[in-house]
Amino acid sequence: MATLGVDLGGTNVRAAVVDGAGNVVAEARRPHGGGAPEQVAEVIAEVIREATEKVPLVPVYGVGVGIAAQVDDQTGVVEVAPNLGWRDVPFANVLSERLGRSVVLLNDLSAAAWGEYRVGAGAGAEALLVVFVGTGVGAAIITGGALYRGASGVAAELGHVKLVPGGRRCGCGDDGCVEAYAGGVSLKQQLREALEESRGTGLAEFVARSGRPLEGSLLEEAAAAGDPVAQVILQRAGSLLGLAVANQVTMVNPERLILGGGTLQHLPSLRRAIVTGVRAYATRSSLAHLTIADAKLGDRSGLVGAALLAA
Amino acid sequence: MATLGVDLGGTNVRAAVVDGAGNVVAEARRPHGGGAPEQVAEVIAEVIREATEKVPLVPVYGVGVGIAAQVDDQTGVVEVAPNLGWRDVPFANVLSERLGRSVVLLNDLSAAAWGEYRVGAGAGAEALLVVFVGTGVGAAIITGGALYRGASGVAAELGHVKLVPGGRRCGCGDDGCVEAYAGGVSLKQQLREALEESRGTGLAEFVARSGRPLEGSLLEEAAAAGDPVAQVILQRAGSLLGLAVANQVTMVNPERLILGGGTLQHLPSLRRAIVTGVRAYATRSSLAHLTIADAKLGDRSGLVGAALLAA
Numbered sequence: 001m002a003t004l005g006v007d008l009g010g011t012n013v014r015a016a017v018v019d020g021a022g023n024v025v026a027e028a029r030r031p032h033g034g035g036a037p038e039q040v041a042e043v044i045a046e047v048i049r050e051a052t053e054k055v056p057l058v059p060v061y062g063v064g065v066g067i068a069a070q071v072d073d074q075t076g077v078v079e080v081a082p083n084l085g086w087r088d089v090p091f092a093n094v095l096s097e098r099l100g101r102s103v104v105l106l107n108d109l110s111a112a113a114w115g116e117y118r119v120g121a122g123a124g125a126e127a128l129l130v131v132f133v134g135t136g137v138g139a140a141i142i143t144g145g146a147l148y149r150g151a152s153g154v155a156a157e158l159g160h161v162k163l164v165p166g167g168r169r170c171g172c173g174d175d176g177c178v179e180a181y182a183g184g185v186s187l188k189q190q191l192r193e194a195l196e197e198s199r200g201t202g203l204a205e206f207v208a209r210s211g212r213p214l215e216g217s218l219l220e221e222a223a224a225a226g227d228p229v230a231q232v233i234l235q236r237a238g239s240l241l242g243l244a245v246a247n248q249v250t251m252v253n254p255e256r257l258i259l260g261g262g263t264l265q266h267l268p269s270l271r272r273a274i275v276t277g278v279r280a281y282a283t284r285s286s287l288a289h290l291t292i293a294d295a296k297l298g299d300r301s302g303l304v305g306a307a308l309l310a311a
Numbered sequence: 312m313a314t315l316g317v318d319l320g321g322t323n324v325r326a327a328v329v330d331g332a333g334n335v336v337a338e339a340r341r342p343h344g345g346g347a348p349e350q351v352a353e354v355i356a357e358v359i360r361e362a363t364e365k366v367p368l369v370p371v372y373g374v375g376v377g378i379a380a381q382v383d384d385q386t387g388v389v390e391v392a393p394n395l396g397w398r399d400v401p402f403a404n405v406l407s408e409r410l411g412r413s414v415v416l417l418n419d420l421s422a423a424a425w426g427e428y429r430v431g432a433g434a435g436a437e438a439l440l441v442v443f444v445g446t447g448v449g450a451a452i453i454t455g456g457a458l459y460r461g462a463s464g465v466a467a468e469l470g471h472v473k474l475v476p477g478g479r480r481c482g483c484g485d486d487g488c489v490e491a492y493a494g495g496v497s498l499k500q501q502l503r504e505a506l507e508e509s510r511g512t513g514l515a516e517f518v519a520r521s522g523r524p525l526e527g528s529l530l531e532e533a534a535a536a537g538d539p540v541a542q543v544i545l546q547r548a549g550s551l552l553g554l555a556v557a558n559q560v561t562m563v564n565p566e567r568l569i570l571g572g573g574t575l576q577h578l579p580s581l582r583r584a585i586v587t588g589v590r591a592y593a594t595r596s597s598l599a600h601l602t603i604a605d606a607k608l609g610d611r612s613g614l615v616g617a618a619l620l621a622a
Contacts, residue, residue, distance in 0.1 A: 070596065079596075127462040139562075143461075148454065150564025151438040154596040161558040162592045163474065165550070172594070239476070247472040248562060251450075253461025281473045283483070285381060285390075285465040 002058050004051070005307030006044055006065040007108060008032070010083030013040070015047040016300070017055050018307035022119030024300055026054035037089050041098040048099070062310030064104045065095065066111030066302040072153050076105045082171075104310045108302045110147050112260070112295075113140030115305025120296040121258045129254040131158060131245055132261035132295070133270065136171075137179040141252055159183060161244050178244045182237040182270065184263040187216035190233045203229045217266040224269075238270050242277015249282035249290060260295025313369050315362070316618030317355055317376040318419060319343070321394030324351070326358040327611070328366055329618035333430030335611055337365035348400050352409040359410070375415045375621030376406065377422030377613040383464050387416045393482075415621045419613045421458050423571070423606075424451030426616030431607040432569045440565040442469060442556055443572035443606070444581065447482070448490040452563055470494060472555050489555045493548035493581065495574040498527035505540045514540045528577040535580075549581050553588015560593035560601060571606025 002025065007014045014029040028050035032043040044065075052060055069081030076092020078084075092105040106114075113122075113130035122128045128142040137159030141148040148155055159179030160172055167176030171185065180186050191214055195204050206222045207214070222230035249257060257278065264271040275292055282290070297304055313336065318325045325340040339361035343354040355376070363371055380392030387403020389395075403416040417425075424433075424441035433439045439453040448470030452459040459466055470490030471483055478487030482496065491497050502525055506515050517533045518525070533541035560568060568589065575582040586603055593601070608615055 125462075127466075141562075143459065144455065150454075150597070151436075151566035152564060152596070152600045154594065155438075155562060155564035157561050157594050157597070160594045161561055162554065163558075165554060165592065174592075174594070176592075243473065243476060247474075247558070250468050250472055251452075251466060251559060251562065253463060253466035255462035281476065281485075281487075283465065283468050283471045283485070285463070286461070286468070289463045 001311060002060050003062040003064065003307045003310045004048055004060055005111075005303040005305070005310070006048070006063065007111070007302040007306065008040070008044065008065055008067040009108070010068055013044055013047050014303055015044070015051040016303040016307060017051055017058060017060055018304055020311060022115070022304050022308060024304065025058060026051045027303070028054070034084055037086065037091050037094045038098070040084070041091075041095045044095060045098055062104065063095075063099060063101060064106070064111065064306030064308070064310030065092075066106055066108035066306040067091070068108045070154060071105055071107050073106045073110070073149060074153065076103070078105070104306070106147075106306070106309065109138040110140050111305040111309065112297075112301035113142060113258075113305065114147060114309050115297050115301040115303070116258050116260070116295050117142045117305075118308045119304060120301060121293040122256055125254070125256040127252060127254045128256050128258065129248055129252045130258045130260070130295070131274070133182060133184070133241065133259075133263040134261040135185045135263075136183040137241070139248065141254075158244060158248065161247075163240050163243060178240050182241045182263075184216050187219060187233070187237060187263065187267070188214055191216070191219055191230075194229045194233065198229060201229070203227050216263055220267045220269055234267070234269055235273075238273025239277065241270060242273045243281055245274050246278045246281035249278055249286050253286045255289060255291070257290060257292045258295050259292065260301065262299075312622060313371050314373040314375065314618040314621045315359055315371055316422075316614040316616070316621070317359070317374065318422070318613045318617065319351070319355065319376055319378040320419070321379055324355055324358050325614055326355070326362040327614040327618060328362055328369060328371055329615055331622060333426070333615050333619060335615065336369060337362045338614070339365070345395055348397065348402055348405045349409070351395070352402075352406045355406060356409055373415065373621030374406075374410060374412060375417070375422065375617030375619070376403075377417055377419035377617040378402070379419045381465060382416055382418050384417045384421070384460060385464065387414070389416070415617070417458075417617070417620065420449040421451050422616040422620065423608075423612035424453060424569075424616065425458060425620050426608050426612040426614070427569050427571070427606050428453045428616075429619045430615060431612060432604040433567055436565070436567040438563060438565045439567050439569065440559055440563045441569045441571070441606070442585070444493060444495070444552065444570075444574040445572035446496045446574075447494040448552070450559065452565075469555060469559065472558075474551050474554060489551050493552045493574075495527050498530055498544070498548060498574065498578070499525055501544045502527070502530055502541075505544065509540060512540070514538050527574060531578045531580055545578070545580055546584075549584025550588065552581060553584045554592055556585050557589045557592035560589055560597050564597045566600060566602070568601060568603045569606050570603065571612065573610075
């Protein structure tokens with residue numbers, strides 16, 4: 001039985017027809033341009049039509065939507081969507097009315113974790129901890145065959161665990177969050193700050209020579225080339241990520257830890273630092289039965305997870 | 312329906328007849344003297360007889376045992392019991408044979424958390440985080456009406472979350488665990504170290520004048536009297552406890568946080584530091600619906616929880 005998965009990000013909306021085994025049989029995407037919930041729902045409807053028209057013979061049943069936002073998955077209300085500028089929007093209802101069918105709405109990271117659990121690197125795991133490091137740092141816990149949501153649906157905000165009280169200001173407004181050191185946006189910001197503080201040094205030359213726009217992966221390359229400023233930034237990010245994930249392995253006692261996200265992909269030293277930190281700092285008893293795996297579904301995990309959750 | 316709850320600690324064994332509402336209707340205790348599992352099972356049988364003989368008209372059905380040990384609650388095997396010197400002992404079977412009835416065996420802190428959840432400060436909570444600071448530091452998570460155990464039953468070891476990589480050596484053999492700074496045994500040890508390093512100072516005089524054996528509560532009194540060494544030890548312990556608990560509130564998103572244990576009772580500044588840390592460092596969204604409460608059942612929580620779990 002095929003269902004629709006939708007990934008509503010900060011700038012793009014993607015839709016996919018996904019079969020019961022988690023295979024993407026058709027896909028479409030376009031920028032949504034932001035705006036009011038009704039406008040975005042209109043774009044989603046168009047992208048869904050585009051995807052479904054590619055496989056006209058496949059009947060499609062449910063619709064699952066992962067959104068880069070804090071969502072109450074029980075009511076379908078978007079509490080805060082920083083990229084879209086929404087607050088307290090009953091978007092599952094809005095979209096459901098536009099599409100004429102029911103919609104399951106959840107946080108995009110939860111959707112991605114669900115995809116990995118159902119048909120990716122987490123398949124069959126008893127208790128699963130999924131950590132994604134992309135523009136931000138996020139996590140999801142899957143236990144007893146379900147996403148762990150906590151009392152009000154805001155559990156597992158690993159990016160906002162604090163290890164440096166009074167440290168760097170985070171996008172969330174608090175200080176010292178892990179994401180303020182190790183998220184993709186923050187790494188780029190730290191690179192920018194380092195360049196401002198070190199005009200004419202090796203790092204500035206390295207970046208100028210690369211001819212590329214500022215991005216986190218330049219840190220990885222500069223550090224590998226021996227630049228001490230880049231090394232300090234990356235080592236700090238990696239140590240904090242490693243310690244934060246290790247402490248969650250201790251608390252969650254997962255059978256499997258899955259690592260994914262664009263930042264880990266482009267900065268492999270961060271991925272290594274997480275593995276090193278987990279092995280060094282999690283309790284021996286929680287490590288005894290733990291396996292660590294990379295996410296398998298790449299940037300389709302959210303699409304696939306949302307679709308499978310709607311099935 | 313009444314059941315038996317047993318609390319098997321490092322030196323004493325206690326047994327109680329507990330009714331279906333969690334009331335203790337009879338209780339007995341004695342030292343067990345350690346030794347082989349069969350010997351300890353014999354003492355438990357005696358204590359149970361002593362408790363049940365006080366209420367001869369009450370029929371007793373199940374037996375639940377909380378033990379200060381790492382336990383596989385599915386097989387009833389004690390993996391490590393440091394105080395008893397046991398390793399890989401199938402104690403549920405041993406005790407079950409001696410008593411002629413089935414036995415539910417679990418970690419004593421899990422039993423205490425269950426008691427608080429069922430009839431104490433956590434009654435009715437959707438997701439519950441229980442933190443006990445006694446000789447050590449421990450926690451339990453209750454979600455979906457059940458104790459969260461993780462993939463291999465060793466979840467929620469809050470005392471061995473690390474916030475000071477390479478820090479103080481912990482009883483578990485690792486470095487920098489929260490328990491190495493904030494557990495009751497460690498606080499006493501830090502007081503002893505401080506006295507050795509500061510003969511003739513105010514702290515040494517304070518302790519000598521008190522005429523009491525070394526114990527953590529002396530730290531609280533010395534700190535309150537203005538002693539800077541005691542203040543540093545307590546502030547560090549409190550900050551680390553506060554940060555560790557705050558991060559778990561962020562991750563678990565509990566409806567209620569319960570604080571208990573003898574060390575928090577005797578060192579109220581540590582309890583205050585946890586509350587301050589949680590309010591300062593947990594995410595705003597996880598704080599929005601959180602209430603913080605003190606454990607209600609005192610040192611009977613483990614007895615009551617074990618009995619109710621056996622019901």
